[in-house]
Amino acid sequence: MxxxxxxxxxxxxxxxxxxxxxxxxxxxxxxxxxxxxxxxxxxxxxxxxxxxxxxxxxxxxxxxxxxxxxxxxxxxxxxxxxxxGLAAISTVDVIRVAKPMMHEFCEALGHTTILAIWNNGPTIVLKETAGRFVMLTAVEGAVLPLFRTAIGRTFGAWMPRKRTENLLARELAQYDPHPKPGFPTNFDEAELLFSEIRKRGLARITDDQSKSIHALSAPIFDGSSELVAALCVVGPAGEFDSSWSGTTAKGLQRAAGLVSKALGYSAKA
CATH class of the missing domain: 1.10.10.10 (Winged helix-like DNA-binding domain superfamily/Winged helix DNA-binding domain)
Structure with missing residues (x-):
């Protein structure tokens, strides 16, 4: 009993x-x-x-x-x-796939390389630091803004709008009364920016947005062609090739493509 x-x-x-x-x-x-x-x-x-x-x-x-x-x-x-949250995030497929590749990506690109996913905002989940360049703000778990970072712009361009609209509205409200070069102040301007990013297949942050740090970011898709992450490379402005068609941009796109392919994504012809 x-x-x-x-x-x-x-x-x-x-x-x-x-x-x-x-x-x-x-x-x-x-x-x-x-x-x-x-x-x-x-x-x-x-x-x-x-x-x-x-x-x-x-x-x-x-x-x-x-x-x-x-x-x-x-x-x-x-x-x-x-x-x-990070313990739960670590089980996500894209992190499991990308983690063993990150060091190789960083070595090939020659700059700090970051992987971010969407978790109530663009959230850094993996980082490989190159050389002596250390971004104190780029720590695992950090949630990034949409417009002031290449990662954020990547999510803004490819993430369904219903998932980003609240964050978009908050950030646009900040820029509206105090316009800054290179930053949208309303939804129409934001859509133009995101449309251009989608056409190029990359987002970037350069002199207009940041004088000291430049960055490029590429989307990662899964087998359903859904955006699941952003792969970003970042470095000091004077040492970083931020051109759209430079070796850094091409290397980044290849790296993001490898992760997407491993997740079952097949680019349409």
Missing amino acids: PSARNGNEDTDAKHGVQAAETVLQVLTSFIDAEPMPTLKNLSERIGMHPAKAHRYLVSLCRMGYVEQDPETSRYRLGPLSLRL
Whole structure:
């Protein structure tokens, strides 16, 4: 005859733990939320009373899964959430396929090489650093902007608009009152930029967008011809060939093509 303790364990196994489900509910409120959401915003997203949500957020902050800005009291996901996300991301096919190739790509291209996927924004998942050039901002797990990076522009050009429109709208709102050369200020200008990128098969960042660092980025497709990642090469402006038809651009396209082919992609004639 099972003991009372065993009986309770069986019940828990069948029905789960309500507190754990609530914790996960609070964590999922960050998905597709605005950057640095407020307690009110998070609680509204999951239909939870702010006082209850706050108690769980306090515990998540203590454990390192959430951080709270001491000045604004707004929240963001913490380092342990990032590590958990990266652990899940590491099982994605494109990462598994590309990871053993990255060192060879970096050696052939002669510059730091980066792989990014879409995870609520263009997210760096692999990086091979060339020589002494180290980008402190290009760390695994970093989420990049759409317009200020070649990787972001690649996703903007090939990712279905319904997946990028929220991030597009936020960034365009930043540039509209303060226009900058080489950056769109409305959706029509953004579409023109993305159309040109698709025609060339590459996105890039050069002098108009960055004086010190230049970059080229190419799309990676899977067997369904869906964009699954961007492969980017980046280097110091004075040492980097950012021309559309230069050796760096051609080498990058070949490298991205190898990963796409390994994922079952077949380019149309």
